[in-house]
Amino acid sequence: MGERRATYNRRKIGQEVSLQQQQMRQGQTRQEYFDEPWKKHSAKQPGRRMQRRLEKRQQKRHRGVLLIIAVLLLLVAAYFGSKIFVAMEKWQGKAEKSDFSVSAQTPEKIEDEVINVAIFGTDEDGFRTDVNIIASFHTATQQLHLLSVPRDTRVTMTQEMTRFLEEKGRTVPERNGVYGQCKLTEVHAYAGEGNRCAFSVAILEEILGIKIDYYVKVNISAFRQIVDAVGGVDFDVASRLYYVDPVQNLYIDLYPGMQHLDGNRAEQLVRYRDGYAQKDLKRIEVQQQFIQALIEKICNSETLMENLDDLLKVALDCTESDITWKEALKYMKYAKSFRPENMTTDTIPGEGGAYFDMDEEGTKALVDWRIYGIEPPPAEQNTEERPTTEEGTITNG
Secondary structure (H helix, E strand, C coil): CHHHHHHHHHHHHHHHHHHHHHHHHCCCCHHHHHHHHHHHHHCCCCCHHHHHHHHHHHHHHHHHHHHHHHHHHHHHHHHHHHHHHHHHHHHHHCCCCCCCCCCCCCCCCCCCCEEEEEEEEECCCCCCEEEEEEEEEECCCCEEEEEECCCCEEEECCHHHHHHHHHCCCCCCEECCEECEEEHHHHHHHHCCCCHHHHHHHHHHHHHCCCCCEEEEEEHHHHHHHHHHCCCEEEEECCCEEEEEHHHCEEEEECCEEEEECHHHHHHHHHCCCCCCCCHHHHHHHHHHHHHHHHHHHHCHHHHHHCHHHHHHHHHHHEEECCCHHHHHHHHHHHHHCCHHHEEEEECCEECCCCEEECHHHHHHHHHHHCCCCCCCHHHHCHHHCCCCCCCCCEEC
């Protein structure tokens, strides 16, 4: 019996050794062989109660992580939001706090209306308006009409304006025996600090017979930065432009042909006028052409996204306007869908000289057509095709 038992044990041990050798030959170590039963036991799924506890712990851990992320996002948003808010407040704070009453009021209706914005381009000191443009945007048709008024246009201030200057102890202009008469560009200077744009808006409303909703003021430095912010503009310079004026620190030196203009060279282009036979009228025409090229560059979605930060910085730091951010955001949707081919440029008709004397009837017809959509009679509708002379009319389609 004992002998049979011993034989059985030897056989069993031999089988285990044989199995162990076989597994070790397959790459399993001795320790792994003996640990395998324990691993199989420990790999068993926990009970339902234990599993629920583990799930609750995991959920709490996830909630904690999400809470931390949310707090961080809120802090980041608050930081950048505060910077944007401060920038907007700074920008809006630059707008004039005029005590001169201007008839233009903030439009109540945003949809399906005509929005008129006066754009003033000033010299470096900001005293005179070298550029005076009415940008009229039709929200229903998505059309933008730019109407230029020459800087030398002869204007006469209203009694309300002259009375205001008298009460402030400021000089009232007088030319040719007419009290309050001066050039359009000079109105900005006579008005004095805090009322410059208010006066310029009022006189444009007076001579054009329109309501101006907002104004935007850009000096020549801001113009250079805007052009540089979009990476420059390709433009075909029509002729050789050369002019030097050390007093104004103005040096113009451009050759004809298609070329890439940065901010400095673009300034040379839009300020040149003395070599033109038509002087300021021709300069306005070149300015309008460049503005079209600039708007086309800005409206390019790729250009806009690449240079958005720079454009916003220039807009906030270097421009002045009485439009609030809340109002500006209402019009933002139109900027996204605007197409440059829906833009026209015109200059009011009149005769040029030391003063530019506007053609009142022709100006009214042009304003009615471009701003209010009233078609002129067939004989007048082709004014844009008439040849331009030094004392003629400039209108561009």
